[in-house]
Amino acid sequence: xxxxxxxxxxxxxxxxxxxxxxxxxxxxxxxxxxxxxxxxxxxxxxxxxxxxxxxxxxxxxxxxxxxxxxxxxxxxxxxxxxxxxxxxxxxxxxxxxxxxxxxxxxxxxxxxxxxxxxxxxxxxxxxxxxxxxxxxxxxxxxxxxxxxxxxxxxxxxxxxxxxxxxxxxxxxxxxxxxxxxxxxxxxxxxxxxxxxxxxxxxxxxxxxxxxxxxxxxxxxxxxxxxxxxxxxxxxxxxxxxxxxxxxxxxxxxxxxxxxxxxxxxxxxxxxxxxxxxxxxxxxxxxxxxxxxxxxxxxxxxxxxxxxxxxxxxxxxxxxxxxxxxxxxxxxxxxxxxxxxxxxxxxxxxxxxxxxxxxxxxxxxxxxxxxxxxxxxxxxxxxxxxxxxxxxxxxxxxxxxxxx
Amino acid sequence: xxxxxxxxxxxxxxxxxxxxxxxxxxxxxxxxxxxxxxxxxxxxxxxxxxxxxxxxxxxxxxxxxxxxxxxxxxxxxxxxxxxxxxxxxxxxxxxxxxxxxxxxxxxxxxxxxxxxxxxxxxxxxxxxxxxxxxxxxxxxxxxxxxxxxxxxxxxxxxxxxxxxxxxxxxxxxxxxxxxxxxxxxxxxxxxxxxxxxxxxxxxxxxxxxxxxxxxxxxxxxxxxxxxxxxxxxxxxxxxxxxxxxxxxxxxxxxxxxxxxxxxx
Numbered sequence: 065x066x067x068x069x070x071x072x073x074x075x076x077x078x079x080x081x082x083x084x085x086x087x088x089x090x091x092x093x094x095x096x097x098x099x100x101x102x103x104x105x106x107x108x109x110x111x112x113x114x115x116x117x118x119x120x121x122x123x124x125x126x127x128x129x130x131x132x133x134x135x136x137x138x139x140x141x142x143x144x145x146x147x148x149x150x151x152x153x154x155x156x157x158x159x160x161x162x163x164x165x166x167x168x169x170x171x172x173x174x175x176x177x178x179x180x181x182x183x184x185x186x187x188x189x190x191x192x193x194x195x196x197x198x199x200x201x202x203x204x205x206x207x208x209x210x211x212x213x214x215x216x217x218x219x220x221x222x223x224x225x226x227x228x229x230x231x232x233x234x235x236x237x238x239x240x241x242x243x244x245x246x247x248x249x250x251x252x253x254x255x256x257x258x259x260x261x262x263x264x265x266x267x268x269x270x271x272x273x274x275x276x277x278x279x280x281x282x283x284x285x286x287x288x289x290x291x292x293x294x295x296x297x298x299x300x301x302x303x304x305x306x307x308x309x310x311x312x313x314x315x316x317x318x319x320x321x322x323x324x325x326x327x328x329x330x331x332x333x334x335x336x337x338x339x340x341x342x343x344x345x346x347x348x349x350x351x352x353x354x355x356x357x358x359x360x361x362x363x364x365x366x367x368x369x370x371x372x373x374x375x376x377x378x379x380x381x382x383x384x385x386x387x388x389x390x391x392x393x394x395x396x397x398x399x400x401x402x403x404x405x406x407x408x409x410x411x412x413x414x415x416x417x418x419x420x421x422x423x424x425x426x427x428x429x430x431x432x433x434x435x436x437x438x439x440x441x442x443x444x445x446x447x448x449x450x451x452x453x454x455x456x457x458x459x460x461x462x463x464x465x466x467x
Numbered sequence: 468x469x470x471x472x473x474x475x476x477x478x479x480x481x482x483x484x485x486x487x488x489x490x491x492x493x494x495x496x497x498x499x500x501x502x503x504x505x506x507x508x509x510x511x512x513x514x515x516x517x518x519x520x521x522x523x524x525x526x527x528x529x530x531x532x533x534x535x536x537x538x539x540x541x542x543x544x545x546x547x548x549x550x551x552x553x554x555x556x557x558x559x560x561x562x563x564x565x566x567x568x569x570x571x572x573x574x575x576x577x578x579x580x581x582x583x584x585x586x587x588x589x590x591x592x593x594x595x596x597x598x599x600x601x602x603x604x605x606x607x608x609x610x611x612x613x614x615x616x617x618x619x620x621x622x623x624x625x626x627x628x629x630x631x632x633x634x635x636x637x638x639x640x641x642x643x644x645x646x647x648x649x650x651x652x653x654x655x656x657x658x659x660x661x662x663x664x665x666x667x668x669x670x671x672x673x674x675x676x677x678x679x680x681x682x683x684x685x686x687x688x689x690x691x692x693x694x695x696x697x698x699x700x701x702x703x704x705x706x707x708x709x710x711x712x713x714x715x716x717x718x719x720x721x722x723x724x725x726x727x728x729x730x731x
Contacts, residue, residue, distance in 0.1 A: 268537075348574035352637070354535060356587040356644055357564030366586065371577045 071149040072124070079116040082157050086112030086164040093166045103170040111174035112160035118177055119152030122184075200445065203438035211432040216439060222402035224422065224433045232436045234443060236402040240412035241444075244323045244398060245387035247408065251327025252387075253380055256334025263335070264342040265364055276339065283332035287392040294325040294397030307409040315399070320408040322397030326390055330383045337382065341375030342368060374459045381455035385448040391416040415440050483508040483648060483678040484529060489543035491524055491533065498524050500702040501543075506648075506695070511670060511679045513689035513710065516699035517725065522682045525699070526650050529680065530566035531559040547648065564591050567646035567677075571653040573633030575625030575640075580617050583625040583636055584608060587644035603643055610676075611639025612669045631662020638669060642677075649673060651681040655688065667692050686726055690714050698722045 087109035094101045101108075127148035164170070208216070211232060219233025259279060263272055299316035306320075307313045345368050353363040369376070391414075399411030400421060422437040429435070484506040491499035499521045506512050514522035524533070531552065533539040545552050552562055564587070575583050584604045587593075594600035604621075608614040613635040617628070625636055634654060641649060651670070655663040670692045673679055683689050689696050690710060697707040698719075706719045717723045 346574070348570060348572055349576060351532065351535070351568075351570060352574040352576065352640075353586070355530065355532060355563055355568035355570070356590070356641065357560055357562075358586075358590050359560050362590050366590070367576050 071120075071146045075116060075120040075149060075153045078153050078157050079113040082112035082116045082160055083109035085161055086170075089161060089164045090166075090168075090170070093164070100166065102167050103172075107171040107174055108164045108168070111170040111177065112157070112164065114174055114177035114181075115156035115160035116153045117156075118181060119156045120149050123148040123152040197442075197445070200438050200442045203435055204442045206430075207432055207435035207439045210435065216436070220404055222418070224436070226428075226431065226433055230433055232432065234415070234440065236404045237413065237415045237418050237440065238443075239404050240319070240394075240398070240402070241388055241414040241416070243319050243408070243412065244326065244394060244414060245384060247320060247323025248326035248330055248387045248390075249380065249384055251324055252330035252334050252383055255327075256331045256379075256383075257338055257376065259331070259335045260338035260342055261364060261369070263339050265360070265368070276336070279332050279335055281332075282329065283336070285329070287329065287390060288396075290325050290329050291392040291396030294321050294393055298325055299397060302409065310409075312407055312409040315409070315411045317397055317399035317411045318409045319398055319412050322394050323408070325397055326387055326393050329390075329393065330387060333383045333386060334379055337379035338372070338376050341372045341379065344375075345371045374461070378455040378459040381451050381458070385451045388444065388448055388451070389416060390414075391420060395420070415444050419444075482506060484545070484547050484680075485549075486525075486528075486545040487543060489525065489528060489541070489545060491521070491528060491542075492540040493524075493536075494538040498702055499528070502699075502704045504697060504704060504707060506678060506680060508678045509674055509676075510695055511674050511681060511693040512695045512697065513693035514680065514682045514697050514699060515684075515686060515689050515725075516705075518684070520699040521702040522697075522699045523652050526652055526680060526682050529648065529650055530563045530568055532563075532568065534559050564644050565646055566648045566650060567641035567644060569634070569638050569641050569649065569651045569654045572657050573630055573637050575628070575633050575636050577624065577626055579622045580608075580625045580628070580636060581621040584640050584643050587640060591644055593644065607639040607643035608636075610642045610669075610673070611635045612665060612672070613639060629662075631658050631665060634658055634662065634666060635669065638666070638673075642673070647677060649677045649679045651679065653682050653684060656684060663688070686714070698725060700725070 087105045090101055090103075090105050090108040091098065098105060127145050131145070163173075216232055216234055218235065219231055220235045221231035221233050222236045224230040224232060259275075263276055263279075267275060295317075299318065299321040302318060302321055302324075303314060303316045307315070307318065349367050349371055350363055353367045354360070358366070394414045394417050398413060398417075400413045400417055401411045402418065403410065403412050405412065419437045419440050422434055422440075427434045482505040484504070486502060486504045486506075489499055489502045489504075490497070502521075502525060504525075514526060516522045527533045528541055528545060529547075529552075531541075533541055541553065547562075547566070551557070576586065578586070581604055584607050585594075585600055588600060588603045594603055605614065605618075608617060613632055616632060617623075617636075625633065628636060634657070638649075638651075638654070654670075655666050658666065667688065670679055670681065681689075681692065693710045695707065696710040696713040698705045698713065698717075698721075700721055706713065706717060706722045708718070713722060714726060717726065
């Protein structure tokens with residue numbers, strides 16, 4: 065640990081030194097007349113400091129990645145880690161000091177460093193996504209070399225066992241996922257949309273100041289707490305007052321339980337995003353409609369909501385991908401039985417729950433029963449990615465250009 | 468204010484809109500102070516005055532658009548055809564169908580050109596079937612002097628038109644509900660000179676059917692399009708008279724200094 069922290073501390077010291085040295089050098093190159101410089105003296109300092117820190121940071125990332133991917137940790141000598149950080153730092157130090165002459169445009173140079181930093185930051189997110197896909201892809205290939213892909217995608221039976229003759233059909237899981245998500249959206253979309261319309265169009269400023277954060281609190285509740293709510297309250301309630309009297313089953317965990325609770329969880333997503341989008345519709349639209357003798361509700365239904373629709377659809381699709389990826393509420397609310405059934409009061413399960421159950425306990429990473437989790441995960445990833453891309457396309461294509 | 472009432476009595480046609488003792492408050496701010504105005508039918512009346520003088524505020528009183536602003540309070544008496552429009556029995560929604568409005572910035576809805584114009588007739592149930600609606604839309608677009616430019620692309624979005632076309636579309640949209648009065652709040656301030664000329668020509672045509680009230684910053688525009696002009700200053704109606712008279716021989720020294728460019 066000290067071996068890694070000390071080069072970092074050294075780099076910081078070097079950066080501070082570079083800042084002062086470059087600044088001094090620039091001032092002395094100007095022979096006291098700071099105005100004759102191509103940039104402010106502090107710009108020389110900033111450029112020099114960044115020239116030390118950023119290359120050192122890049123070196124640190126590279127060596128960390130390498131030692132993470134290397135087959136054995138001992139292959140990377142601790143000393144080479146230090147070198148990977150200090151060599152770029154010293155090179156940057158020397159280069160920046162040497163460049164600090166009168167005509168060097170230090171401000172542009174330091175801004176280029178900052179641009180690189182910003183690009184790097186956005187690159188991290190993209191690279192991580194790609195990394196996730198690749199790590200899943202490898203394991204998924206392993207899985208499909210042991211298990212037929214037609215059985216995986218088209219078999220309607222899910223019954224893994226570790227004796228070797230398991231049925232690993234994704235359809236019952238996918239069905240459960242989509243069924244529960246559908247019910248959740250059936251709850252969340254109308255409620256969320258109506259509350260967004262109320263908040264943005266009808267509520268007074270004081271009501272809004274209270275209600276909006278209150279709804280957003282829902283988004284901060286951990287999903288496991290929602291799951292507990294489903295388990296001890298909603299599930300038994302539905303069983304005692306709906307399922308048993310109607311005769312549709314006597315299970316406390318059901319698709320409906322999980323769907324309803326998940327719907328409540330999604331309300332703040334739909335309402336908060338839609339509220340922001342509805343607020344972004346210019347007042348001129350409302351004035352135009354009211355000026356034609358439309359009532360407030362006609363204005364909202366025929367002008368404001370259609371104008372906000374692309375954004376609202378985006379919000380709904382975002383909520384849908386949350387619903388598809390949700391695990392905890394399903395475990396506690398809908399149970400773990402893979403089943404293809406239309407009855408909403410029966411226990412079912414989803415892809416995410418099965419991923420967890422296939423990877424917990426004693427697992428053997430060469431058996432298809434374990435590797436199937438990666439195929440399931442990749443399918444889920446593709447599904448939500450598709451939804452997000454669809455949301456982006458819709459939002460982009462139908463976005464109105466307001467001035 | 469007495470001499471003003473006398474002056475208004477001398478007008479040739481009976482008043483379409485008659486306002487007396489109108490006060491408007493935005494919270495604590497007294498925006499309109501005791502304004503009396505008579506506006507004749509089938510004429511163009513221009514409201515001129517420096518920014519913040521209350522002319523737009525007063526315009527918005529005539530179709531009760533100020534009701535949509537929470538802090539705004541209107542007192543006094545505004546009558547259209549003798550009917551008090553601030554009477555509790557009057558539904559502002561129906562009033563606005565009778566008193567159309569065109570805004571400063573063109574604000575077509577994000578719908579097709581056809582639907583923009585058909586919007587008002589649809590919500591007021593003016594058409595019995597599709598053919599009748601088509602006819603209303605065509606008539607309105609012709610009256611908006613934009614039919615020839617858009618007749619081949621009625622399904623295109625209204626927001627895709629140029630600024631001047633958008634404003635004429637908004638005028639057509641306002642005309643489509645067959646209002647009796649048309650209020651225009653600086654309808655040309657976002658337009659280039661060519662589009663302005665087109666809109667001004669249109670305003671002159673509209674006078675055949677409606678009483679038009681136009682707020683404008685441009686005195687030349689007031690002189691070109693209006694028959695009557697009212698000059699507002701600091702929330703007061705300073706002077707109202709025939710346009711020719713206001714621009715050639717104003718009675719109030721404030722009017723004279725404004726039109727000659729000394730205050731504003």
